[in-house]
Amino acid sequence: MQDNTDKILNDVTQNDYKYGFVTNVETEIIPKGLSEEVVRLISEKKGEPEFMLDFRLKAYRHWLTLKEPEWAHLSIPEINYQDVIYYAAPKKKAKIDSLDKADPELLETFAKLGIPLEEQKILTGVAVDAVMDSVSVATTFKSTLAEKGIIFCSFSEAVKEYPDLIKKYLGSVVPYTDNFFAALNSAVFSDGSFCYIPKGVRCPIELSTYFRINAANTGQFERTLIVADEGSYVSYMEGCTAPQRDENQLHAAIVEIVAMDHAEVKYSTVQNWYPGNKEGKGGIYNFVTKRGLCKGFRSKISWTQVETGSAITWKYPSCLLMGDESIGEFYSVAVTNNMQQADTGSKMIHIGKNTKSTIISKGISAGKSQNSYRGMVKMTKRAVNSRNFTQCDSLLLGDKCGAHTFPYIDVNNKSSIVEHEATTSKISEDQLFYCNQRGIDTEQSIALIVNGYAKEVLNKLPMEFAVEAQKLLSISLENSVG
Amino acid sequence: MLSIKNLEVSIDNKVILKNFNIEVKAGEVHAIMGPNGTGKSTLANVIAGREGYEVLNGDIIYKGKSILESKPEERAREGIFLGFQYPVEIPGVSITNFMKTAVNEIRKHKGLDPMPAGEFLSMLKEKKKIVEMNTTLASRSVNQGFSGGEKKKNEIFQMAVLEPQLAILDETDSGLDIDALRIVAHGINSLKNKDNATIVITHYQRLLDYIVPDFVHVLYGGRIVKTGGKELALELEEKGYDWIKQEIDI
Numbered sequence: 055m056q057d058n059t060d061k062i063l064n065d066v067t068q069n070d071y072k073y074g075f076v077t078n079v080e081t082e083i084i085p086k087g088l089s090e091e092v093v094r095l096i097s098e099k100k101g102e103p104e105f106m107l108d109f110r111l112k113a114y115r116h117w118l119t120l121k122e123p124e125w126a127h128l129s130i131p132e133i134n135y136q137d138v139i140y141y142a143a144p145k146k147k148a149k150i151d152s153l154d155k156a157d158p159e160l161l162e163t164f165a166k167l168g169i170p171l172e173e174q175k176i177l178t179g180v181a182v183d184a185v186m187d188s189v190s191v192a193t194t195f196k197s198t199l200a201e202k203g204i205i206f207c208s209f210s211e212a213v214k215e216y217p218d219l220i221k222k223y224l225g226s227v228v229p230y231t232d233n234f235f236a237a238l239n240s241a242v243f244s245d246g247s248f249c250y251i252p253k254g255v256r257c258p259i260e261l262s263t264y265f266r267i268n269a270a271n272t273g274q275f276e277r278t279l280i281v282a283d284e285g286s287y288v289s290y291m292e293g294c295t296a297p298q299r300d301e302n303q304l305h306a307a308i309v310e311i312v313a314m315d316h317a318e319v320k321y322s323t324v325q326n327w328y329p330g331n332k333e334g335k336g337g338i339y340n341f342v343t344k345r346g347l348c349k350g351f352r353s354k355i356s357w358t359q360v361e362t363g364s365a366i367t368w369k370y371p372s373c374l375l376m377g378d379e380s381i382g383e384f385y386s387v388a389v390t391n392n393m394q395q396a397d398t399g400s401k402m403i404h405i406g407k408n409t410k411s412t413i414i415s416k417g418i419s420a421g422k423s424q425n426s427y428r429g430m431v432k433m434t435k436r437a438v439n440s441r442n443f444t445q446c447d448s449l450l451l452g453d454k455c456g457a458h459t460f461p462y463i464d465v466n467n468k469s470s471i472v473e474h475e476a477t478t479s480k481i482s483e484d485q486l487f488y489c490n491q492r493g494i495d496t497e498q499s500i501a502l503i504v505n506g507y508a509k510e511v512l513n514k515l516p517m518e519f520a521v522e523a524q525k526l527l528s529i530s531l532e533n534s535v536g
Numbered sequence: 537m538l539s540i541k542n543l544e545v546s547i548d549n550k551v552i553l554k555n556f557n558i559e560v561k562a563g564e565v566h567a568i569m570g571p572n573g574t575g576k577s578t579l580a581n582v583i584a585g586r587e588g589y590e591v592l593n594g595d596i597i598y599k600g601k602s603i604l605e606s607k608p609e610e611r612a613r614e615g616i617f618l619g620f621q622y623p624v625e626i627p628g629v630s631i632t633n634f635m636k637t638a639v640n641e642i643r644k645h646k647g648l649d650p651m652p653a654g655e656f657l658s659m660l661k662e663k664k665k666i667v668e669m670n671t672t673l674a675s676r677s678v679n680q681g682f683s684g685g686e687k688k689k690n691e692i693f694q695m696a697v698l699e700p701q702l703a704i705l706d707e708t709d710s711g712l713d714i715d716a717l718r719i720v721a722h723g724i725n726s727l728k729n730k731d732n733a734t735i736v737i738t739h740y741q742r743l744l745d746y747i748v749p750d751f752v753h754v755l756y757g758g759r760i761v762k763t764g765g766k767e768l769a770l771e772l773e774e775k776g777y778d779w780i781k782q783e784i785d786i
Contacts (some may be wrong), residue, residue, distance in 0.1 A: 483587070484624045490608035491584050491618050492638035492694065493645070502637060506628025506677065 084141040090114060093241050096141045100210050105221055113230035113240030120234045126368055126397040127426040127458055133339065138304055140242045140275070198259070204288075205250040206261055209277050212248035219250060223281055227310040227347045227374070235306040235341040235368075239275045243308070246277035251286035251317070260516050262291040276307040282317035284350065289320040291519055303328075305364075306341045315350030315377065320358070322515050324523050326530075327363035332421075334393025337365025344371035348380035348406075356383035357400065358514045360523040362530040365394060370428065372401035375409035375437070382411040385511040387523075389504075389530050390423030390455070399429035399460075404437035404470065413444040416508050419455035420531055426458040433470040440470040448478045449507050451500070451531070501528035537562050537599060537733050538583075538702055544593035545575075545582050552578045554758040556594070560702070563730040567744055567769060568737045570755035571777040576737045577621060579755070580706040584618040585611045598702065612638075613645035617700030619691040621707040626678040631690065632660065634678050635697050642698065663696040667723040685716035692723040703727075704735045709743035721746030741773035754780055 084095055093114045097107040122130070199206050205216060213220050230240035251257055282288055292309075305327070311319050321344075330337025340363075346355035357371035373382025384400035402411035411431065419425040431442045448457035463472050481503050489499035505512065505524055512520050538560040545553040552575045560566055570576055582589050583596060585608035595602050603611055626634065640650040651659070660674060667689045679687050688708055695703055705724065709717055724747055728734060736747060744752070744766065752768040753760045756777070761784050762768065772780070 482624070485626055487584075487586055487608060488620065488624045488626070489634075491612050491620075492634070492698065493609050493612040493641040494637055495607075495609045495641070498637065498641070502629055502634070503626060506626055509628035 083139050086139050087136045088114075088138070088140055088242065092140055096242055096244070099141060100213075102210075102213055103217055105217070106213055109224065109230070110241050113237050114242075116231055117234070117237035117241055120237055122234050123368075126428070127424065127460070128366055128368065128395045128397050130339070130366055133304060135238075141244055199257075202255050202258070203252040204255060204257055205248065207248055209243070209246040209248050209279070212279075216248070216250070219281065220248070220279070223279055223310070223312055225310075227312060227345050228308050228343050232343060236308055236343045239277060239306045239308045239343070243275040243277040246279075246307075248278075249280045249288065249290065251280075251282045251288045253283045254285045255283075256286065257288040260289045260291055260519075274303065274305045274307070276305075278307070278309040280309075280311045280319055280321070282311070282313045282319045282353075284314045285316045286314075287318045289516060290322070291516060292321070292323045292325075303338050304341075305338050307343070309342070309344040309371075311346035311355055313346065313348050313350060313353035313355050313377075313380075316352050317350060318354040318356075319346065320356045320516075321346070321371075322519055323357075323359040323361070324515075324519060324526060325359065325361045325363050325367075326526055328365075329363050329392065329394050329530075330365040332392045334365065337394070338363065339366045340364040340369065341366075342369040344369065345374065345401075346372070346382070347374045348377050348382060348409075350377045350380070351406075352379045352381075353377045354381040354383075356385070356514070358385045358511065359398075360387045360389075360508075360511070360515070360526065361396065361398060362389040362526050364396075367394075367396040367398050369396075369398045370401055372403070373411060374403050374405065375411060375440075376405045377409075378406040379408045379410075380406055381409070384411075384413045384415070385514045386415045387418065387508040387511045387527070388415070388425060388427075389418045389527060390420070390425040391530055392421040392423060394421075394423040396424070397426040397428055399427045401430040402432070402442055403430075404433045404440040404442070407436065407438050407440070409437055409440045411440075411442045413442070413446070414510055415444075415446045416511055417446075417448045417457055418451065418504060418507070418527075418531070419448065419457050420451035422454045424456045424458070426460060428460040428462075430462040431464070431472050431474075432462075433465040433467055433472065435466045438467050438469045440467075442470075442472045444472075444474045446474070446476045447507070448476075449504070450478065450480045498528075500531055504528075504531055538735075539597040540583075540594070541597070542594035543582070543591065543596065545578060546590045546592055547578065547588060551592070552758055553582070556759050558753065558760065560733045560735060562701075562733055564751065565728065565734045565736065565747065565749045567747075567749035567752045568735060568755050568760075569739070569741075569752060569769065569772060571781075572739065574755045575758045576739075576755055577706055580618055580621075580704045580735075580737055583611075583702075583704055584608055584616060609641070610645075612698075613642045615701035617695050617698055617703045619688075619695060619703065619705035619708050621710065623679045623682075623687045623691055625680045625682075627680050629678050631674045631676065631678055631693075632657075635660065635674075635694065638694075638698060660697065663693060666696045666726055667693045668719050669693050684711035685713060688712055688716065688720055689723075692720050692727075696723065696727055699727075699732075701732050702735070703732065704737065706737045707739065708736070709738055709740060717743065718746060741769045744769045756780055756784060 084092060093110050097110055228236050230237050249261060280290060313319050327338040327340060348355055355373050361367055371384060375382050382402050388396050388398050390396045399415060400413050413429055415427050417425045417427055427446050429444060433440050446459055450457055457478060459476055461474055465472055485503055486496055486499050504527055512523055515523055540556060540558045543553055543556040568576060585606060591604055596604055636656060643651060669689055679690060708720060712720060721743060749766055752764050752766060754762040762780060
């Protein structure tokens, strides 16, 4: 029976990446390599004000003093930072207010990904700020948002239009000194999104950005900043698919969120970057720093992520619970297949009184992949009567993959409660036969079982995203189990 | 409908079934009885196509064709249903979703489009009545946290939804109290028609108080050693399996 299991496993894991294509948009690039000059050049190309250049230079100089972190359960090939292109922009920088004016090639790319902007715009009421190779191409629904005083634009635009807000909040949650990749991003970030929700405003639509890495050998350094003012609410979705590449692509993004008194931010990600081929060649290296600051009283930040892509994932969306009674949440499904490696989890740092946090992590490992959960829960002395609940489940498909859990718990007061639950399970042959016997083939059975396993997290995603995430789970595990 | 000839089956090199023969026609109900460890569940699994069973000899002919090379899901789509002795739990997958997937896979096999959601839901509603299934049960995860009785009811409910041509019910009566037994048996009886056949595998006679079989077979030592009408079941109940053993072993 074991042999058979292995066979099914092999069959199922031999699935090819379905989003491998390159869009033929003319690209303007800066030569390979990183130096103070390149940093200045990026800033100049973008026509940035002085304060941004200062920020970038400080970050660059600090980066020079840092080493890559080595504590993660990942084996990372040496990255030559001088062999990366740090800036690429589609040449046709169309400033447009409607999609009809967008580059038809780009629109086609989105159509291939199954996320036609046009349709989303009409059917789902989603305002999409499409980022393709570092420069925003199309921004929709701006006027609707503007009526409510909501700012949703590309980062570059925000630097020019809202310099005061950027000055105030840029690096306030993730300072450039935070870590190696954060410093790198701060020095060279190309573009990203900025979002500001004014006092008391409930954003009427889900804000969404589709990131896409396109130009060959181009590092992608996105930066997102979301500020939710007192009593406001916003749900933000980030989704990604990248075309197939042989050379590894470096990606180091930063997301910063600030929530004031009674504000709530939901941040959802579906990440489907090219994971490399079955032998582990190619694929995206994804080193992301995502952090939310619950600054105000009863503020709330939720991270929901479905991660199926990238060759290497290094990512810990976190919450700093500073405001009293603030709430932090982290819901995650991380799938690794073939030779993929993921070290992902969350940090919940309780600083304010009566703060609460929840971590639900569902890891799914197949093929020869390695999937680690790394989480930190810290209760400071001040954070009296605080609570954390962590549930960390691993599902193994086959016997060649690995699942690991690294919880760090640090409690410095007597009234707080921290709970940690963990399980490890396999898809059993009994379950597969039961499904088969009802007419469902093995591949679909696995999809069904895996989706059931991840349901708790998928339920937290916005509706239109959940459907996409479900499909993605099935696709990434096609031909993969026993 | 089903014709098994000289079947010999082993698991891990141990022969379980040998010289096994049976003929099942549309419209018939067959009961297969026998003491523990005689190969009853093996028979059910082999017909359903479970991996791990090696067919050394003989053939299984279903609707005129050998199915030995067919995958379990292909057999299922062709109308073979196995009611499990120990139904497994599938956390997070609702019965409704599970059945929707199964129904549409079977329809796809028949060249039909997926069943429209509204039609599917009203069909489920009708089928629930057959096993007096609690309406909330279908929104729960498949078998998760179900009582023994609920699990078996769920099996018969699925049978009602999938409308198989050949249903094999493996120890469906085990672990049932008398009320659940009555409901399950009623479900099986009401699904019976002239075009389908049922094989009831059981250890005890009591299920046969409710489901009247056309034939009763006694399985012993991997083959059918005695076949009779419903009165054979009563005789077995009275005299026990030792009676058969003595008759055979002599």
